[in-house]
Structures are given as C-alpha cells and as structure tokens.
Amino acid sequence: MNDITPPVPPESPADPGPPDQAPDGPSPVDSLEPSPPAMAAQPLLPADEAAIDIRDLSHRFGNHMAVDRVSFQVTPRSLHGFVGPNGAGKTTVLKLICTLLKPQNGSVRVHGKDVDRQTKDVRRQIGFMPDHFSMYRQMTVTEYLDFFAAAYGLNTADRHRVIGDVLALTDMDGRRDSLISGLSRGMQQRVGLARVLVNDPDLLLLDEPASGLDPRARIELMEILRALRQMGKTIFISSHILSELAELCDSVTIIDRGHIRYSGAMRDLLEQNSDVNVYRLSVSEEQPGLEERLLALDEVMSAERIEESLEFRIRCNPGTESDNRLLAAVLGLEIPIESFQRELRHLNEAFMDLTEQGVR
Amino acid sequence: MLRGTLALMTRGLRFDCRRWQMHALRFLLVGFFLLFLFIAWVSSLTALGSAPGLDFFWSITFTNYAFVTLAGMSFFTSTITEEKEEQTLGLLKMAGVNPLGILLGKLGPRLVNALLLLAIQFPFVQLAVTLGGVLHRQVQAVYITLAGYIVLMAGVGLIASVIAHETRRAALLVSLAILVPLAAQVFVYGIFSSVTFSTGVYETIDWFSIWSVVERLRTVMSLGFDGSPIGRQFYTHMAAGAALFAVSWLVFERCTRQPHSPTRSREVSHNVRRRIRFRSLGTAMLITAPVLLAVLLAYSHVRSAVTGIAFQRVPTYEVVVAVCVTLAVGLPIITLIVVAVRPTAEGGDIGECWPNARSIVWKDLNFVSGGAVGMLARFSLYSLITGLIAFVMGVLSGDWDPTAQAAWMFGVGLVGGTLELASHLGRSLRSEVQSQTLSTLTLLPRSIRSLLWAKVAGGLASLIPAGTMTLIGGAFTFVPLMTDIATDGNTDSLVGVLLVLMTVVVVVLEILVFLELTAFFALTIRWGYVVLALICTYFMNTTGWIVGALLSLGGLIGGSSTGGGRIIGILAVVLPWILAIGITLAVVVALYYAIQSRIRRLAGQS
Numbered sequence: 020m021n022d023i024t025p026p027v028p029p030e031s032p033a034d035p036g037p038p039d040q041a042p043d044g045p046s047p048v049d050s051l052e053p054s055p056p057a058m059a060a061q062p063l064l065p066a067d068e069a070a071i072d073i074r075d076l077s078h079r080f081g082n083h084m085a086v087d088r089v090s091f092q093v094t095p096r097s098l099h100g101f102v103g104p105n106g107a108g109k110t111t112v113l114k115l116i117c118t119l120l121k122p123q124n125g126s127v128r129v130h131g132k133d134v135d136r137q138t139k140d141v142r143r144q145i146g147f148m149p150d151h152f153s154m155y156r157q158m159t160v161t162e163y164l165d166f167f168a169a170a171y172g173l174n175t176a177d178r179h180r181v182i183g184d185v186l187a188l189t190d191m192d193g194r195r196d197s198l199i200s201g202l203s204r205g206m207q208q209r210v211g212l213a214r215v216l217v218n219d220p221d222l223l224l225l226d227e228p229a230s231g232l233d234p235r236a237r238i239e240l241m242e243i244l245r246a247l248r249q250m251g252k253t254i255f256i257s258s259h260i261l262s263e264l265a266e267l268c269d270s271v272t273i274i275d276r277g278h279i280r281y282s283g284a285m286r287d288l289l290e291q292n293s294d295v296n297v298y299r300l301s302v303s304e305e306q307p308g309l310e311e312r313l314l315a316l317d318e319v320m321s322a323e324r325i326e327e328s329l330e331f332r333i334r335c336n337p338g339t340e341s342d343n344r345l346l347a348a349v350l351g352l353e354i355p356i357e358s359f360q361r362e363l364r365h366l367n368e369a370f371m372d373l374t375e376q377g378v379r
Numbered sequence: 380m381l382r383g384t385l386a387l388m389t390r391g392l393r394f395d396c397r398r399w400q401m402h403a404l405r406f407l408l409v410g411f412f413l414l415f416l417f418i419a420w421v422s423s424l425t426a427l428g429s430a431p432g433l434d435f436f437w438s439i440t441f442t443n444y445a446f447v448t449l450a451g452m453s454f455f456t457s458t459i460t461e462e463k464e465e466q467t468l469g470l471l472k473m474a475g476v477n478p479l480g481i482l483l484g485k486l487g488p489r490l491v492n493a494l495l496l497l498a499i500q501f502p503f504v505q506l507a508v509t510l511g512g513v514l515h516r517q518v519q520a521v522y523i524t525l526a527g528y529i530v531l532m533a534g535v536g537l538i539a540s541v542i543a544h545e546t547r548r549a550a551l552l553v554s555l556a557i558l559v560p561l562a563a564q565v566f567v568y569g570i571f572s573s574v575t576f577s578t579g580v581y582e583t584i585d586w587f588s589i590w591s592v593v594e595r596l597r598t599v600m601s602l603g604f605d606g607s608p609i610g611r612q613f614y615t616h617m618a619a620g621a622a623l624f625a626v627s628w629l630v631f632e633r634c635t636r637q638p639h640s641p642t643r644s645r646e647v648s649h650n651v652r653r654r655i656r657f658r659s660l661g662t663a664m665l666i667t668a669p670v671l672l673a674v675l676l677a678y679s680h681v682r683s684a685v686t687g688i689a690f691q692r693v694p695t696y697e698v699v700v701a702v703c704v705t706l707a708v709g710l711p712i713i714t715l716i717v718v719a720v721r722p723t724a725e726g727g728d729i730g731e732c733w734p735n736a737r738s739i740v741w742k743d744l745n746f747v748s749g750g751a752v753g754m755l756a757r758f759s760l761y762s763l764i765t766g767l768i769a770f771v772m773g774v775l776s777g778d779w780d781p782t783a784q785a786a787w788m789f790g791v792g793l794v795g796g797t798l799e800l801a802s803h804l805g806r807s808l809r810s811e812v813q814s815q816t817l818s819t820l821t822l823l824p825r826s827i828r829s830l831l832w833a834k835v836a837g838g839l840a841s842l843i844p845a846g847t848m849t850l851i852g853g854a855f856t857f858v859p860l861m862t863d864i865a866t867d868g869n870t871d872s873l874v875g876v877l878l879v880l881m882t883v884v885v886v887v888l889e890i891l892v893f894l895e896l897t898a899f900f901a902l903t904i905r906w907g908y909v910v911l912a913l914i915c916t917y918f919m920n921t922t923g924w925i926v927g928a929l930l931s932l933g934g935l936i937g938g939s940s941t942g943g944g945r946i947i948g949i950l951a952v953v954l955p956w957i958l959a960i961g962i963t964l965a966v967v968v969a970l971y972y973a974i975q976s977r978i979r980r981l982a983g984q985s
Contacts (some may be wrong), residue, residue, distance in 0.1 A: 153985070
C-alpha cells in the first residue's frame with residue numbers, strides 16, 4: 020500500500036458518510052442524541068509511512084457497536100495520546116491494533132503491515148501493556164523477563180544485555196530477584212513496561228498505564244515514557260489523566276461512543292477555540308489603570324486581572340489573528356512586561372467540548 | 380444471625396439457579412438415567428438379564444455414588460474458599476454475619492441442592508420395582524444411605540474449604556481424604572480374597588465397612604434384604620457430618636483471621652526451585668542408576684549365597700521391592716548431595732528459560748508441575764507404589780507374578796499419568812485465565828495451536844516418572860501377549876490382534892477426549908474441571924460400549940438369520956469398533972478447534 024490516499028473527511032455523526040459505508044448500521048446511541056461536532060482531521064500519510072494506520076475500522080460486540088468507521092494515523096517516533104470516556108471504544112481499538120481482536124470491517128496497519136494478514140510480523144513490532152496486571156506472580160522479576168525474552172527467541176547473551184537494559188531503564192535493577200507478587204502496584208507496572216520492551220518493539224501500546232498509581236509512580240512512569248520517545252519509540256497511550264497527556268503527547272486522538280472526535284497535533288487541539296484568542300500578560304510591578312488602558316486598544320475585546328495578581332487575561336476581538344500585532348500594541352503601552360503568552364485551553368476543556376456528557 | 384444466614388442462603392440458591400453448569404450436571408444425570416432405562420428395556424426384550432429392574436437400579440445407585448463422591452471433591456470444597464478467593468469473606472464478617480451464620484448460609488444451599496437432586500429421582504426409580512428384581516425397602520434403604528453419604532461429603536468438603544486458602548487445595552485435601560481410605564480398602568479386600576486373616580483383621584474390616592458406603596450398598600442390594608432402611612452407616616455418616624461441621628465452626632475464626640498472602644510460600648518455593656534444578660536431578664539419576672544396579676546384583680548374590688538358590692534371570696519380588704525403595708529414598712538423598720556439592724550458578728535466573736516455543740514448556744514445567752522438586756517427588760512416589768504392589772503380592776498374598784506386577788505397573792502408570800496430564804493441562808490453562816495472562820501469551824509471535832502444543836509438551840515432560848512406570852509395565856505385559864497371539868497364526872487370532880489394536884486406539888482416543896475436555900472446561904469453569912471431564916468421558920464411554928454391543932448383537936443375530944456365517948460375524952464385531960474410532964476421532968478434532976477458539980476469545984476479552 021504505497022499509494023497516496025486522499026484525506027479522510029472528518030468523522031462525525033452529523034456527517035456519517037454514505038450509507039453503504041456503514042455495513043453494521045448506525046449506533047443506536049447516535050441516532051438518539053445529537054453529538055458534539057468533530058474537529059478537522061489532518062491529511063493522512065501513506066499507510067506504510069505511518070506507525071499506525073487505521074481506516075474505516077468498525078467492530079461490533081453483539082448488538083453493541085464498539086467502534087464505528089474509525090480512521091486515524093499515528094506518526095512514527097511520536098507519543099500519541101488516546102483519550103475518551105469509559106466505554107468509548109479505546110480498549111477495543113487497542114486490541115484491534117495489537118491483534119488480540121480481528122477487525123470486522125476496515126483495516127489496521129502497523130508500519131505498513133496488515134494486522135489481520137501479517138499478524139506474526141506485527142506482533143514482533145509491537146509491545147502491548149494491557150490495563151490490568153497481566154503477570155505470573157509466582158515468578159521473580161528476572162524469571163518473568165527471561166521467559167518473555169526467551170519466548171521472543173533471544174539468545175542467552177542477548178537476554179543478559181536486554182534484561183539488564185530494561186531493568187535499568189525502569190529503575191528495577193535493585194528488585195530483580197524479588198517475587199512479582201511482593202512488589203507494589205507501581206513496581207508491577209514498571210515490570211509490565213520492562214516486559215513490553217524486551218523484544219525491542221518499534222511501537223508501544225499502553226492501555227491506562229498510570230491507572231491506580233500514586234503521584235510519584237505516575238511522574239516516574241511519565242519520565243520513562245519521555246526517555247523511550249527519545250530512544251525513537253512510537254508510543255500510543257490510552258489514559259484518563261488528561262493533564263499529564265497534554266504535557267507528554269505530541270498528538271492526540273479523542274474517541275467517544277465509537278467515533279473519532281479529534282485526531283491530530285496536541286497543540287492544534289489546545290489552541291483551537293471557536294470564538295476568541297486568549298493571552299496572558301504578566302507585569303513586574305503594579306500598574307494602576309492597566310485594565311482600562313488594555314481595553315482601549317483596538318485589538319482587545321476584554322481584559323481582566325487574574326485574582327489580585329500582576330497577571331491579566333486578554334481576549335482579542337474576533338478577527339485578530341496575529342500574536343505580533345497584539346504584542347506590538349501592548350508594548351506600545353510602555354509597561355514593564357514580565358511575560359506575554361497565548362493561553363492554551365486545558366485538554367480537559369477540549370475533552371469536555373468534544374465528548375458527550377453522561378455515564379456510559 | 381438468622382437474617383444474615385437467610386440472605387446468604389437465598390443468594391446461594393439464586394446463584395446456583397443462574398449457573399449453567401448446575402443445569403448441565405442435572406441434564407447429564409438425567410441422560411445417565413435414560414441410558415440405564417434403555418439398557419434395562421433392551422435386557423428385558425432380549426431376555427439377557429434375569430432382573431432388569433435390579434440392573435437398572437444398580438446402575439442408578441452407583442452413578443449416584445460416583446456423583447456424590449465427585450461432588451465432595453468439587454462442589455462442597457469451594458463453599459468457603461470461593462469467598463476467600465474473591466476476598467469477600469471479610470466483608471461478610473463486617474456485615475455482622477457470625478461464623479455459624481456464614482457456614483450455614485454457604486453450606487445450606489449446596490446441601491439443599493444435592494439432597495434435592497437425590498430426592499427428585501425417588502419417584503422415577505420406582506420403575507425399578509415395576510421392572511422387577513428390587514423391593515421398595517431396598518429403594519428406600521439406598522436413598523437413605525446416599526443421603527447420609529451426602530451429609531458426610533458436605534462435612535468433609537466444608538472443613539477442607541475452611542482450612543484451605545484456595546479451592547484447588549481444598550479439593551486436593553478432600554481427594555486425599557476420600558482416596559486414601561478407599562485405596563486402603565481396595566488393598567485390604569484384594570488381600571482378603573486370597574489370604575485367610577485372623578479374626579482381628581476381619582473385625583477391623585467390619586468396623587471399616589461401617590464407614591464404607593459401598594459395603595452398605597452391597598448389603599442393601601443383596602438378594603432377600605430385609606434389614607432396616609436406616610443402617611448404622613446412615614447414623615455414623617450423619618454424626619460425622621455434624622462433627623465436621625462443628626469442627627469447621629470451631630476452627631473458622633482461626634483459619635480465616637488473616638487474609639491469605641501467598642508471597643511467603645512463593646519465596647520458599649522459589650528458593651527451593653533455585654537450588655534444585657533439573658541439572659542436579661539429571662546428575663543424581665546418573666549416579667543412582669549404577670547404585671541401583673549394584674543393589675540389584677549384591678542382593679541377588681547375597682540371596683543365592685545365603686539360600687543356596689542359583690541366580691535367577693527373572694527378578695524376585697524382594698529384588699523389586701529393594702530396587703524401588705532404594706530409588707524412592709536414594710534419589711532424593713543423592714540429589715540433595717549433588718545440590719550441596721554443586722556451586723550456585725552465577726548470573727541469577729537469566730538464561731535459565733529454554734528459548735522460543737520451549738519457553739512455555741519450561742514455564743509450565745517449573746511453575747505448574749513443580750519443576751525438578753515435583754519430578755523428584757513423583758519419581759519417589761511411583762517407585763514406592765511399584766514397591767508396594769510387589770510387597771503386597773509377594774508378602775501378603777504370597778502370589779507374586781512378574782506379569783501381574785507389570786500389569787499393575789502399567790495400569791497405575793497409565794491412570795496416574797493421564798490424571799496428572801489432565802490436571803497439569805487444566806491448571807496451566809486455568810492459571811493463565813486467572814492471572815489474566817492469556818492476552819500477553821497469545822501476543823507472542825506464534826499461533827495459538829503452537830502455544831497449546833507447548834502446554835501439552837510441558838505436561839508430557841512432567842510425566843517422565845509415570846511414563847517410565849507405564850512403559851516398563853506395558854512392555855512386560857503386552858509384548859508376550861501380542862507375540863503369543865501373532866505366532867498362533869489362525870484367523871481368530873488375527874481378528875483378536877485386530878481387536879486388541881482397535882481397543883488400544885479407542886482407549887488412546889478416549890484419553891485424548893478426556894484431556895481435551897479438561898482443557899476446555901478449565902477455560903470455562905473455575906473449579907471441578909477434571910471431575911466434570913471425567914464424568915463426561917465416562918458417559919461417552921458407557922454410551923459407546925452399549926451402542927457398540929447392541930450393534931454387534933444385532934449384526935450377529937442378523938448374520939445368523941440370513942446365513943451370512945463367519946464373515947458377517949467378524950464384520951459385526953469389527954464394524955462397531957471402526958464406528959467408535961470414527962466418532963471418537965471426530966470428537967477429538969472438534970474439541971481441538973473448540974479449545975483454540977475459546978483461548979482466542981478469552982485473550983480478546985482479558
């Protein structure tokens with residue numbers, strides 16, 4: 020599949036595509052409730068250039084349409100977040116990518132290889148960490164890693180080297196002879212991550228890796244993921260902890276009720292705001308009447324002091340596109356500016372805007 | 380207390396109503412009854428049986444006996460352990476339900492279910508009286524006997540469930556509690572048939588038979604039974620059941636105070652496993668073999684020197700006992716010496732696992748079958764059993780025969796090995812489901828078929844002790860037999876050889892069905908998978924034999940009436956066997972694909 024495919028139109032229940040592309044029919048949920056609009060997706064790469072290439076993927080469990088004509092891509096060597104409410108279809112998509120489930124419709128390719136037809140090749144290239152502790156608790160850490168390294172066909176010398184490396188990376192070297200059943204939750208999660216790395220996969224699929232971890236363990240896990248990205252791995256991470264994903268990920272896909280609501284760069288998502296651009300101005304000393312002076316600028320729609328601080332939130336008039344133009348106007352006020360930056364939305368806000376309310 | 384107990388009982392009864400396994404078990408029992416009724420009807424038509432009612436009732440009685448025994452090993456053993464495994468026992472205590480309430484509330488529904496299963500049969504078995512050969516009094520006595528036995532099994536299952544941390548261990552305890560006295564009884568009756576004992580021994584056997592439900596059933600089913608429907612067995616079983624319940628109550632708090640933490644025991648087993656490796660066991664076996672030979676030669680020469688009897692090529696029972704005891708005791712001692720002398724390998728555990736698909740064999744062999752320690756224990760156990768057979772035949776019955784010894788070894792090895800392999804396969808697959816590791820295992824770059832075969836290979840590797848016993852026993856049993864038949868040369872002998880070969884094929888296929896059913900049930904139910912597979916295989920086997928016998932009979936009658944003569948007679952005997960092989964093979968293949976499909980499905984769900 021080396022051909023360049025045309026961009027896929029944004030997916031939305033409001034724009035479900037031709038009926039003949041929906042072999043399983045529309046989701047009963049979607050037919051009852053209006054859905055929030057999906058955001059524009061980026062043009063797709065050729066399938067063999069993407070780390071993950073998913074096109075028109077559908078999967079149904081009995082009467083429940085878990086995933087409905089989903090299309091998105093993950094670029095190589097990126098850290099891609101995959102978020103959605105409970106029951107949105109995240110785990111189903113992950114299992115379809117990692118070959119645990121067979122796609123009923125559509126295609127999934129990992130580094131150009133079809134998961135349905137080239138299953139063994141795909142399995143050699145991926146490392147999947149499920150959302151539960153999938154471990155042999157009666158083994159020690161090294162026995163567990165040695166078993167998986169041997170199962171992947173590594174010889175003894177390579178096993179010594181690889182296991183040493185992954186234990187060092189996950190900071191588990193000191194507990195290598197401990198029984199897995201005696202480890203804390205955070206440590207078991209690290210062992211799980213170490214297991215995923217023993218066959219040196221290009222693509223890591225992590226399902227809720229930070230779930231149930233304490234703050235320290237979460238921070239440490241995120242550090243490990245950053246290190247892995249620097250090593251050139253592609254990481255596809257499903258998580259509910261949006262603040263950490265926003266910091267960590269280059270790109271993100273938001274899924275809700277089996278439909279993709281957004282897929283693209285994280286920054287694009289956070290910068291997108293339908294009405295206004297918001298900036299934050301910080302000054303080094305008190306400036307009496309600054310709010311009024313800011314409001315007097317043509318570009319400014321509103322200006323407000325943030326909670327008695329020396330910071331101001333400035334909303335621009337619609338049509339004001341350029342950061343430089345506003346900055347020039349603010350500089351013209353001759354005030355002691357400490358910082359001036361565009362205020363991004365929180366991922367939580369984007370998530371709430373794009374997904375429907377209610378418990379699934 | 381009453382409210383908590385009632386709530387637990389209601390929940391238990393509702394839960395059992397929703398479980399398909401319970402309904403499947405009831406249907407299976409009904410299937411057995413219909414089958415027995417059919418046989419009785421055919422017997423009455425062909426005048427093969429003198430008392431079809433008695434035949435029918437015997438079959439039902441012993442099926443019930445088998446079901447109750449198996450229920451004791453599985454159904455009652457999870458009474459408390461299921462709460463322990465789900466970590467809900469503490470919640471029940473916090474809800475204010477006291478130990479007596481928990482025991483009553485948990486055991487009650489199971490006991491009610493089991494007794495109801497017995498009670499609903501009662502009107503139907505009156506048919507046996509109509510068919511002839513059985514009296515109402517005998518029917519009543521049998522069902523009262525079985526009711527008492529159920530109460531005893533419930534008590535045994537309950538105390539095992541209170542003491543053990545897991546259902547698996549509870550089932551093992553109950554199995555030992557049932558099988559050890561039963562095996563002892565079989566041995567005692569085996570000796571009893573050929574040796575005259577002192578009065579004390581007979582009295583002991585009589586006392587022992589009070590506990591034996593089999594003995595009571597034999598008494599009740601004997602011709603002209605006119606005793607009381609309620610025998611001593613019923614009272615003793617009821618009393619024992621109550622006593623076991625009381626003991627369970629007394630030890631409940633002590634046994635359930637601390638939540639089970641397996642880490643400590645796992646640490647101990649890890650340390651033992653780390654020291655005693657297969658390498659050490661192999662070295663010990665290489666050292667033990669010449670020692671055994673030395674023992675054998677020394678004993679034979681000393682014996683011939685002392686008794687003056689010339690050296691014999693066929694070993695005597697004393698030699699067999701001496702060799703077996705030396706192996707059972709010597710092998711562990713030599714292994715320990717090897718372990719003490721051998722320096723601990725550098726580099727920890729890395730590199731221990733066998734590469735590629737064999738890694739799964741290594742994992743299962745070490746973590747399901749107990750590794751080198753388990754292998755060592757099984758070598759000692761099978762050696763002791765072989766020695767015990769020789770001892771009982773040689774010393775107690777005074778009738779030692781090498782061929783009979785070999786046949787016993789073959790039988791024990793085959794049954795033990797099959798049960799071992801079934802248990803290994805079941806535990807191996809069940810543990811993958813319980814620890815949610817099927818998904819990571821199936822993501823290895825190999826097919827589910829290859830994973831499954833690796834698991835079978837792990838089980839087969841653990842069968843070296845049982846396999847050795849079976850091979851030795853089989854060689855000394857069947858080679859002379861087959862040689863005699865084959866050298867005889869006439870057509871009947873050749874048909875005989877063919878029938879023996881087909882019997883072997885059918886037995887092998889039935890063993891495969893049993894193993895596959897165990898694997899399938901292990902992926903479906905949490906406990907009792909081996910027992911359920913055993914029941915299903917027994918049902919299939921019984922049905923097959925009956926249908927085969929009827930087909931043969933029909934063929935023979937048809938052949939004689941049409942004057943077909945000898946050829947039709949041979950075909951009438953051989954064709955049912957071919958049919959049996961075909962059907963069993965089809966079941967084997969269907970189950971093989973069903974297991975793979977089940978693994979794929981569970982991996983996708985986990």
